[in-house]
Structure formats: structure tokens, C-alpha cells
Amino acid sequence: MLAVKVPRQEAEKVRRKLIELGVLAKGYAVKREGEFILFPVTEPVEGFELVEADFGRLEKRPHSYREVVEVPKDVKPLLPSSFDIIGDIAIIEIPKELMEYGKAIGEAILKVHRHIKAVFAKGSKVSGEYRVRELIHLAGERRTETLHRENGIRLKLDVAKVYFSPRLATERMRIFQKTRPGEVVFDMFAGVGPYAVLLARKAKLVFACDINPWAIRYLEENIRLNKANNVVPILGDVRKVAGRLEADRIIMNLPKFADRFLREAMLSVKDGGVVHYYGFGPEEDLFSEHEAKIKAIARELGFKVEFLERRKVRPYAPRQFNIAIDFRVLK
Ligand SMILES: C[S@@+](CC[C@H](N)C(=O)[O-])C[C@H]1O[C@@H](n2cnc3c(N)ncnc32)[C@H](O)[C@@H]1O
Known part of the structure; x- marks a missing residue:
């Protein structure tokens, strides 16, 4: 097959030129001959030494x-x-x-x-x-046990024993960006700690609660792995803990049932603190039902809420989305 022969030092420059001219033959490995490199070409190219050579086919690696x-x-x-x-x-x-x-x-x-x-x-x-x-x-x-890397932290977990979704990585980074240095954070449904361990890089203290003993076992290991010593793991039902601590920021990542824990969240947040609430909502009306529940519980407790942001986190089921609502509680 026809080839362009060039000194090694010029190879990269020539390769780019041949691509630009659209004459570099695809699917072949370039060839080395002593101090020269041979590029397979589809037609004669002016200004270069042309030779005949055999080229090996490049193995085409499947992408999917x-x-x-x-x-x-x-x-x-x-x-x-x-x-x-x-x-x-x-x-x-x-x-x-x-x-x-x-x-x-x-x-x-x-x-x-x-x-x-x-x-x-x-x-x-x-x-x-x-x-x-x-x-x-x-x-x-x-x-089923593995080590997952996300947002610069390492998380050990067992996919059969605990909840973990890699699809929330961007959402977790978003919350990290909102967190201010010196804050106290309360992660009510912490799992193996993807929020807690990440936020611990900025916050002063992170309380991380979960009812699943396996989640807390892995959370403890992840605290060690990431030297996140300002995370306090709490094993148990969050109902027993809520109201007994005060946080600047609360994470309620239990989208299926978070509405049942709004009272606990509002009792645990400081005056002016922020709650990150997650839920599921139908495409045609993503937020109304959740916002009505948030307002109702605040009213019952004599607090005010200020809605800060509403967003779609990811698709969940046909015409259903995982949504997030950030709100401030004024006491
Ligand atoms: C959707 S997972 C979220 C885990 C973690 N935040 C993450 O992003 O991977 C919800 C977690 O809440 C825990 N959970 C459910 N009910 C609870 C309760 N009453 N008190 C504390 N944790 C609870 C579950 O064990 C589960 O690990």
C-alpha cells in the first residue's frame, strides 16, 4: 500500500498534516523503519517521499x-x-x-x-x-463489596447490603459547593457517607445518621479511608436523634419518604439554616405537593420557610423525576 516516509522527528507534524489533507488511511498501524516512520495514505501526496509498504490492521476495540x-x-x-x-x-x-x-x-x-x-x-x-x-x-x-471513587473521595461499600447510587455524584457536588466553611451539617439518611464524607472537607462537623447497621459500618470505614474525622456516625432511627442537635444545613436524602421526616428536619435546623429536601414528582407537577407539605409542617411548628431552589436531579421512572427543594427555615 502507498505510504509517506518521513524522519522520526517530523512524524507528529506530518501526521497532523496528513489528517488535515484527509489522506491518512484509517485502521492501519503506522510503521517504523530505523530512523523513519511510514504513514499509510489513500492517495499520492505532493512534497513527501512516497514508498510502497505492507501495514498491519489495527485491532478495532469495541466501545459498547x-x-x-x-x-x-x-x-x-x-x-x-x-x-x-x-x-x-x-x-x-x-x-x-x-x-x-x-x-x-x-x-x-x-x-x-x-x-x-x-x-x-x-x-x-x-x-x-x-x-x-x-x-x-x-x-x-x-x-458485592467494592471501592468506589467519587468527587475526590473513596467509598467502600457492599452493593447488596446498602443503598448507593453513582448517579447522584453531581448533586452531591452541588451541595458541597453550597456548604460554607465552619458549618455544622446533619445528614439524616447518610448511607455509607457520600454526602457526609465529602461535606466534611468544608464543614466543621457532620452528624451522619442511618438505620442500616451495614451502612454505618461502611461509613466508619470511609471516615478512616478519607481521614474525615469530623464526621460523627450515628446508628439508629433518625427520629430519636432529631431535635437533639442543631445544624446549619440538613440533608434529607430519602426521596421516597422524606416528607414523613420534615418535622424532625425543621426541629434540628438552626434559625436561618437550610434544608436540602429530596422527593419524587410527576413530570407535569414536580414540586407543588412537596412544597405544600413543607409549608404545612412549618406552619404547625410556628416557623416560616423561604424556598431557595427547586431542581430536577435525575429521571426516576417513566414521567417521574427525582427532585430537590432547598429551603431556609426561619424560627
Ligand atoms: C436513599 S438512601 C441514601 C443514602 C445516602 N445518602 C446516599 O446518597 O447514598 C436512604 C438511607 O436512609 C436510611 N434510612 C431509612 N430510614 C431511616 C430512618 N428512619 N432513620 C435513619 N436512616 C434511615 C436507609 O438505611 C438508607 O441508607
Whole structure:
């Protein structure tokens, strides 16, 4: 095949020129011959030494597991285009019709994403007090503990024993940016500590409560891993703790039931402090119901609320969103 031969020192400059001219042949590995580099080209190029040479084909690495997965053609359109990655574990939601090809899907994911060591399918919705879901092993190691990196912190967790969603990383960073140095924060539903450990980098003190003993066990480990010694882990029902401490900022990341804990949040926040409330809302009216509940509880307690920000955090179900409402409590 036709090639341009150039001294090694000029190779990078020439490569860019050939790309600019649109004549560099794609899919071939460039060749080295002593002090020279040979570039495969699709047509003669003026001003360069041209030679004939054989080139090896570049191995084309697939970008998606869908390119290599071995499933019948008719079910291919059902393959999900994305999945969650927590540390080195992939968790994919596959439709019922694809369940019998679970192993093939898992193996394809392992093949394309070399850093993933285990693949699980979602076996149920997130449920119960601990907000965990069943997982079905598809391929790779039968291990559910992993180390996840997010926003510059390291989080050890067991995906089968605690709640954790990597999709909230941006939201957590947003709250970090709102936090002011010297604040006292109360993370009412802390899990393994993705908010608490991150906010501890700015806040003076972070109280982090969870009712799931596994979550608190991992939170304690994450405090050590990240040297977040200003986080106070509290194991138990937040109802027993609330009102017994005072915070400048409260995080209520229990979207399914947060409305049931508004009284506890308002009793625990200082006059002028801020509550970050999470919920789920239908597309056509995301916030009204939640805001009405917030106002009603404030009224009952004789407080005032000032709404600061409302936002969609992420899609949750068809035409349903995970939403956030930030509000200030005036006592
Ligand atoms: C949606 S998860 C959020 C965890 C964490 N904030 C995160 O972002 O990964 C909610 C957490 O609240 C905890 N929880 C549920 N009810 C509780 C209660 N009454 N008191 C304390 N924690 C509770 C669950 O165990 C779960 O870990």
C-alpha cells in the first residue's frame, strides 16, 4: 500500500498534516523503519517521499458491550444502552425477555470494560427501610463489596447490603459547593457517607445518621479511608436523634419518604439554616405537593420557610423525576 516516509522527528507534524489533507488511511498501524516512520495514505501526496509498504490492521476495540454480545438478532434492540458502575462492579437493568441471556450480557460487559470485575442484574426495585435491592449475579466474580471513587473521595461499600447510587455524584457536588466553611451539617439518611464524607472537607462537623447497621459500618470505614474525622456516625432511627442537635444545613436524602421526616428536619435546623429536601414528582407537577407539605409542617411548628431552589436531579421512572427543594427555615 502507498505510504509517506518521513524522519522520526517530523512524524507528529506530518501526521497532523496528513489528517488535515484527509489522506491518512484509517485502521492501519503506522510503521517504523530505523530512523523513519511510514504513514499509510489513500492517495499520492505532493512534497513527501512516497514508498510502497505492507501495514498491519489495527485491532478495532469495541466501545459498547452491545457490539460483542452473543444474543439472537431479534432481541438485540432490547439491550440497554447503559448501566451503573460502582467501583469495579457493573449493575444493569435488563428486561424480562433478556433474562435468559444474562450470562452472555455479563460476559460481554467484562470483555469490553476491562476494569469491571463483576456484573449483576437488578433483581427488584429499591425497597424496604434500608432502600436496597435484590441483585442477580450474571458474570465475573461473585463479590458485592467494592471501592468506589467519587468527587475526590473513596467509598467502600457492599452493593447488596446498602443503598448507593453513582448517579447522584453531581448533586452531591452541588451541595458541597453550597456548604460554607465552619458549618455544622446533619445528614439524616447518610448511607455509607457520600454526602457526609465529602461535606466534611468544608464543614466543621457532620452528624451522619442511618438505620442500616451495614451502612454505618461502611461509613466508619470511609471516615478512616478519607481521614474525615469530623464526621460523627450515628446508628439508629433518625427520629430519636432529631431535635437533639442543631445544624446549619440538613440533608434529607430519602426521596421516597422524606416528607414523613420534615418535622424532625425543621426541629434540628438552626434559625436561618437550610434544608436540602429530596422527593419524587410527576413530570407535569414536580414540586407543588412537596412544597405544600413543607409549608404545612412549618406552619404547625410556628416557623416560616423561604424556598431557595427547586431542581430536577435525575429521571426516576417513566414521567417521574427525582427532585430537590432547598429551603431556609426561619424560627
Ligand atoms: C436513599 S438512601 C441514601 C443514602 C445516602 N445518602 C446516599 O446518597 O447514598 C436512604 C438511607 O436512609 C436510611 N434510612 C431509612 N430510614 C431511616 C430512618 N428512619 N432513620 C435513619 N436512616 C434511615 C436507609 O438505611 C438508607 O441508607
